Amino acid sequence: MKPNADFPLTLEAVTDFRQEFAHDKANTVALNAITQGEVNTLALNHQILAQYPLTFSEEISSGNLTNQKDTNRCWTFAALNFMRQKTIKKLSLNTFEFSQSYIMFYDKLERCNYFLENILGTLDRDTHSRLLTWLLADPMDDAGQWDMFVTVVEKYGVVPKEVYPESVSSSATKMMNSHLNEKLREYAWELRAAYSNGANIESLRTRKNDMLRVMYRVLSIHNGVPPERFHWSYRDKDNGFHTTETPVTPQEFYRQYAGVDLQDYVSLISCPTEDKPYNNHYTVGFLGNIVGGKKISYLNVDISTMKQLALNTLKTGEAVWFGCDVAKHYARREGILHSSAYQMDLLYSDLFKMDKAARVSYGHSQMTHAMLFTGVHEEQGKPTRWKVEDSFGTANNNKGFLVMSDCWFDEYVFQVVLPKAQIPENLLALLDAVPIVLNPWDPMGALA
Secondary structure (H helix, E strand, O other): OOOOOOOOOOHHHHHHHHHHHHHOHHHHHHHHHHOOOOHHHHHEOHHHHOOOOOOOOEEOOOOOOOEOOEOOOHHHHHHHHHHHHHHHHHHOOOOOOEOHHHHHHHHHHHHHHHHHHHHHOOOOOOOOOHHHHHHHHOOOOOOOOHHHHHHHHHHHOOOEOOOOOOOHHHHEOHHHHHHHHHHHHHHHHHHHHHHHOOOOHHHHHHHHHHHHHHHHHHHHHHHOOOOOOEOOEEEOOOOOEEEOOOOEOHHHHHHHHOOOOHHHEEEEEOOOOOOOOOOEEEEEOOOOOOOOOOOOOEEEOOHHHHHHHHHHHHHOOOOEEEEEOOOOOEEOOOOEEOOOOEOHHHHHOOOOOOOHHHHHHOOOOOOOEEEEEEEEEEEOOEEEEEEEEOOEOOOOOEOOEEEEEHHHHHHHEEEEEEEHHHOOHHHHHHHHOOOEEEOOOOHHHOOO
């Protein structure tokens, strides 16, 4: 149905709106306040703040907090923060930090190949098709997913941060990503033009390797060349000195020092929309970073199941990687996530009524950020608040930690990653089924 030109917004209606606004004095009070102040500050629900202290009945210790700075690498930081807790425990360390830029380097290099292979796989599609438009919209971003992290680590391993430290570009990726995006779109144009002029797929793949050589050079200029082997020394909590006797590869370092097998973890989502029935296995088409690597794999469960399994995992002393829509009802300065953090209804004299399913279906909510659960507080056997480790240093929030209300968990948490040992057998069995493939632009294809 097309918009009917016979029913425009009339000047008479606008006059009626103006008169109605002027008639209600509460509107004038709100206008005077908001035109002179920031809306979230003025709408903040102060009664909520005192109810959510940074104390918890179950807590997991963290190392020194990390800082992703001016990047969208939260998924990597949260995953490495999860891994380092295992390393700290295994080696009896006070703190430890993996190199996030090392993972970023190979994620971006592999993404270049993944993108170009998707271009080669869609040569017969129209340039203005929805799929090509989606592929070309943002070929190189920082954001990612748990399974993308796993496939990079399984192939390239990990290294300590001091072995491959941050660069200016890895800490502020906007310009590097811009140049990579320009080249990737240029290469897509070149490959498609060559195909239109009769080039065969073998010659196009030969040309693709030349393109990847350029992308490796650009990434190395911005970030440095990643190590192939390295020595590493450390002191434990008792000041005992340890060192690798011979240089180790990043893959060997992962196997010897990480203290975790990432293949032992499962990704659960909770998306209540009608097109994604619970207790099914899902994947997302054209979403990933390594050709031939681990595919995106989700088990969709109801939110109460997700919450209980996350709670059980925390009680074993293990942190939980999760993805959420962090921008919603987030009292940033106070470090509190609560679905009633802001009383916008008092300002606008109107409630926001969409539920979680409607927000997802109508484009208002999706996963935007990944963090780590490191604690939970229970009262009478039920969780009331969750401790969250963020990755923006200690200057923000409660020295880098957030407090999430249980009601916020229900509305804005979309994904958790849990050990298989904590997943009921009936859910694990779903992983054996061929996954239902979601469109790449599906909300559950959003990257953190």
